[in-house]
Every structure is written in C-alpha cells, then in structure tokens.
Amino acid sequence: MKKVVSIQDISCFGKCSLTVALPVISAMGIETAVIPTAVLSTHTGEGFSGYTFRDLTSDIPAIAEHWKKMELRFDALYTGYLGSPQQADIVSQFFDDFGTRDNFIVVDPVLGDAGRLYAGFNTDFVQKMTRLCAKADFILPNMTEASFMLGVPYVEDYNEVYVHDILRRLAQLGCKTPVLTGVNFNDGRQGAVAYDSINDTFCEAFGRNVDHRFHGTGDIFASVFTGAVALGKELGQALEISVNFTLDCIEATIPHLDEIWYGSCFELCLGKLIEYVK
Numbered sequence: 001m002k003k004v005v006s007i008q009d010i011s012c013f014g015k016c017s018l019t020v021a022l023p024v025i026s027a028m029g030i031e032t033a034v035i036p037t038a039v040l041s042t043h044t045g046e047g048f049s050g051y052t053f054r055d056l057t058s059d060i061p062a063i064a065e066h067w068k069k070m071e072l073r074f075d076a077l078y079t080g081y082l083g084s085p086q087q088a089d090i091v092s093q094f095f096d097d098f099g100t101r102d103n104f105i106v107v108d109p110v111l112g113d114a115g116r117l118y119a120g121f122n123t124d125f126v127q128k129m130t131r132l133c134a135k136a137d138f139i140l141p142n143m144t145e146a147s148f149m150l151g152v153p154y155v156e157d158y159n160e161v162y163v164h165d166i167l168r169r170l171a172q173l174g175c176k177t178p179v180l181t182g183v184n185f186n187d188g189r190q191g192a193v194a195y196d197s198i199n200d201t202f203c204e205a206f207g208r209n210v211d212h213r214f215h216g217t218g219d220i221f222a223s224v225f226t227g228a229v230a231l232g233k234e235l236g237q238a239l240e241i242s243v244n245f246t247l248d249c250i251e252a253t254i255p256h257l258d259e260i261w262y263g264s265c266f267e268l269c270l271g272k273l274i275e276y277v278k
C-alpha cells in the first residue's frame, strides 16, 4: 500500500488539519500515518475564542527517532498547520531524515487567509515556513500565504499574468512545483494554478465559485492533492481531482451554511472521492 505521513495539528472540534487529512487520504486507499504537532480544543479561525493549545513540539523528535530505528519509509511527507517556529526546524530535520529520491514532500504553508495571518502567527513564523517550503516538491499556498511569504501586498483583484508571476517567484524560494490555491479571477470560477519549474509549464483546474468562506477547504484540497500524486496521477489530473472534490464538499455544505465557519461537510462526499481515484 502507498503510505503517507501527515504532520499537522489535531483540532478536537472544527473540521481541519488531521481530522480532514486522515479520513480523506485513507478514503483514497492510502495508509495515513500521523504526527500531531499540537492538540487544540478547536481550530483558531473566526468563530472560536478561548481555545486550548497543547504544544507537542518536544514529542516530534522522539517519534522520528523511533521511526528511524524501525526504518519506516513513506511515499509522501505532507505537512500542514505547525504550532510554533521551532516546529518548522524540527520538520525540516524530519524531511532530511525521511525524504528520499523515491518519495515527495508537500508543504501546505498554513499561515492565514483573507489577507490576514491566523491567530498566534508573526513574521518570524512566516520566515520559518518560507524556508521549509524550499525543501518541498509541492507547496500549496493561497494568495494570502503566497503574499506573506514573498513580502508583497495582498490583492484580491489580479489576473493570470499576476498569478504566473507569483508562482515563478514561489519557485525561486526553492520548491519545484508551487500550486496557488483559491485562485479567483472574479469570473465566476475558483481553482488552482500550478507551475512546474522543471519543465517551465503552467497548469490549472477550475470549478464554479461559491461566494462564501468555508473553513478547512485548504486542508481538503491539500489532502486530496497529496493522495492523488501518491497514487501516481499527473499534475493536471491531481489538480482536477482536488478542485472537483473540494467543490463537491462546498456544495454539500450549502444546505448547512450555519456550519461553514467550523468546517465543510466533506464526510458526505467521500464516496465520490473513492470513485475519482478508481
């Protein structure tokens, strides 16, 4: 079986990070190992306040040491929300220990949305995450995250030329294939655009735009994308499956709009995902 290890927090309530990655990647027929970076009572996004946060930074090196002794191997290393700047350094070491010629690294640089950093993050953390991105084969920032990492102003009105320029600059950070998510040219569509810097080519996938912010959709996209590449899908195909499934989850959540601030109803769509990757 294909094996992915996902390194991100577990938010006990609120559907994101590991409570998304585990079911989504597993549904794709892929074994999913996890390293929880922190345990939070809820995610830190809008709608929740007073959440608890247990930092698991010091557990990560011990887990990695144990796994090294066992000579565990993974087809993909996939990171999302990290709980502290130190964790970025520890994960960087994890990449050195578990990255091989035959596997690939996905960094979803979870930093913020809608032009703002998430609670508790600062520019020091942005720098650490940017450095981590240099070690990845794929990075999956949204426009907010890309803008913070590149030190350019966040804009909501942009065109394809702008997106291609952002992607080329992201590749210059050191990552092979940056993928910009949540791309919206205000033409009724939303999707993702990727830049394959080895072949100097762009590719993209779009679906219809639904004009609401749904929490956790970035994690759904990143999990499906990682799974699809692990299953051997080409970049264009992986983008298409990820965009289509994310849109399925959004559409399934529309009848439950009172719940969108804490997560999307991805559970209702897992059957479709299984079909997409058959």
Ligand code: PXL
Pocket (backbone or CB within 6 Å): 009, 011, 016, 017, 040, 042, 043, 044, 045, 081, 110, 118, 215, 216, 218, 219
């Ligand atoms: O969905 C990204 C995410 C993951 N983990 C935590 C978060 C967020 C976004 O707000 O707060 C704890």
